[in-house]
Amino acid sequence: MYKAPRGTSDILPQEQGYWRYIEEKASSLCQLYGYERIDTPAFEDARLFIRTIGPGTDIVEKETYTFEDRGGNPITLRPEGTAPICRAYIEHGMHNQPQPVRLYYFASIFRYERPQKGRFRQHQQFGFEALGSSDPTLDAEVIDMSWQLFASLGMGHLSLLLNSIGCKLCRPNYLERLKEYYSQHIPRLCPDCKQRLKRNPLRLLDCKKPSCHDIAESAPRSVDHLCPECKEHFENVIRHLSLLGIPFEKSHRLVRGLDYYTRTVFELQPRGEEGAQTALGGGGRYDDLIEELGGRPTPAIGFAAGMDRIVLNMKQQGISPYPPETFRVFVAYLGEKAKAESVKLTAELRRAGIAAISSFGDRSLKAQLRHANALGVPHTIIIGEDEVGSGTVILRDMTKGEQKPFKRGEIVHVLESMKL
Template sequence: MSYRVPRGTFDILPEEVKIWHWVEKQAQEICRRYQYQEIRTPMFEHTELFVRGVGDTTDIVEKEMYTFNDRGNRSLTLRPEGTAGVVRAFVEHKMYAGPLPTKLYYFGPMFRYERPQAGRYRQFHQFGIETFGSQDPAIDAEVIALGMQFLESLGLKGVKVEINTVATPEIRARYFDKLIEYFTPFKEELAKDAQNRLYRNPMRILDSKDPRTKEIAAGAPSILDFLDEECAGYFEKVKEYLDLLEIPYVVNDRLVRGLDYYTHTAFEFVADLSGAQASTVGGGGRYNGLVQEIGGPEMPGVGFGLGIDRIILALKEQKVDIPVQDQLDCYVVTIGDKAKLYSVKLLKTLREAGFVCERDYLDRKVKGQMKAADREKARFVAILGEEELEQGNINMKCLETGEQEQISLDAIVDYLSNKIQP
């Protein structure tokens, strides 16, 4: 029997992992500049956390979660998104008692049972940030700015932000009534999931992917027409800060995101790509009631989640030159058993000095070892025979220039340090 990777998942092979490391390193550096600290939470949580936090009318909770009972008959769920787990950790460890705002970031796999397609997988990976403790619209703009700076640092072109306000629960309640009034005459024409949400959360209909439902939703009332002075003022302030930061954005009053915990600002990062599914590389928003919903004090929050899988897909489509360093500093070629034995100690010395080194482990002849050094793109080859070993010398060859010279074995670290610039 042959085994294959489960549908909707994929292996990340060594050459690809180098790209992932580079993307993650860029994210870590941007977070360092903005004073965000890394947090790591479990890959599964109690199911109720996601039902209460994400929302029981979302696609995620209704049909996409990987839920199971453990041996203690507790219902657990592989995390479908990152925010709920970070909020749970923030509350459980009373991080709200420390200095505010609290700024956190995370990496990790998420799990949703979706129809696999380009840029959409059942196991996908996110980079996310969360900020707790500030009601200032400037922090909304800062979160968006961090995401934009990260995406631009990777070399992605044509990235813009779509923004909207989903207001407050009170505003949404009045807006819900108007949406129900609008959609009810079209009820039988709506997709089944939209029909099910009509009286529970009609805003979710605006996010439908069904063609006929989208066509009907295009004529629905805009939430922007229902904002009170406070919500409208908050949204204007966010836009003012984005203008000040010179961040390109488009107001999209149909943007509701796929999670129920958002209040006020909602946004998505959109890249210039050919595939509609892959064009959105992530998004987020403000969630002022989520900390309290999960058992903490009244505490505002704002954050985003970006799909690393989608970002790498975008980098490849735009043919971005990714500076992956994989060059070997030195390949040790040996002639004879004594030289081979000594090379083990020599490699240890070179690696401890910080060099990337390798030697032959397949008993190849000198020609085969040289081919291996060339194949692995070694900068230098250190050729050690038994005669050189007895004399305490070693031959060093630069593969780029072909130049070769003999040096003392004791001088090899200094030699490579002078030749190879950090």
């Protein structure tokens, strides 16, 4: 028996409503804010991600699907959405467009991880990016959008966490202070944190172990070590968010996993759910990324949300999506002549834009109606030998349980005018 590969899953028809709901709300939000859709390939040159995400990060070290194609080219399945967009920005000379360039996307993301609740090897992300400006109003715009996204989905009880981790000028200094501080507490650190101290000191701050909690709480804070420019930038972001009435919480322990983030970082998560894979979305500035990829120095900021996690959360909160799409008319028949007529009528209905399917096989009318009922169609057309003879069809209203004959030539029009 074949099964979907580990960490992947089928989105079955009855689940599709959730996804369509999110896609529609997200797209119209982006439209409202002046963002345009972009789609990039599911795979890229492997080097694009190694350079941008950071050679020391877990994503690159052990979580990418990387292989050589038949031409010997190093390929990586997209493990995140921002780097490909920066690549496209550079490749298509978007710096010649009015800045900032506002883009959004829906993308499959691939990471070779051990699956658990809300974490998969293939998942869907929705994200948006504003490239080409460092204005703090843009930070506020993107954060506002991400907040409105969840509002428009009807999802409440969220926390918006906000922090600034400085730029390439002030962060090294801060990291030194952080390492100094942590070096004094090495014996009390968990094994993971001992590793982090060497490899990725920023991540020390968001260790989930209770034993490391106090140490992280009283650690030096990045916001206290920002250079004057970053400090002013952060203050302006905060001022604009307050202006917009966005209820953020400053979180000095919020750091993001990807190396390219600068200055503003933020994350949205359900309130009171510490520990598990709860971040529904997050983002931040990446002012050096485009330059690192060979473009001109171009500051930018973006956000991405995990659609699988949103679906999970909608279910938890009891938010019902759209009902599954279905057809409107089932055409039942009795006898060979009626069968031919049924196939013909079904085609006519479809040409007229009325979703319909014909019955099949040679089953009793009882069986056919039972089938129609199980499918939940509002209307069934019944064609028997008598109807073929008299040039009529029977239209049965499945919810009322009433039926009436109509002339064969008029039935399509009758259904058209009934527009449910």
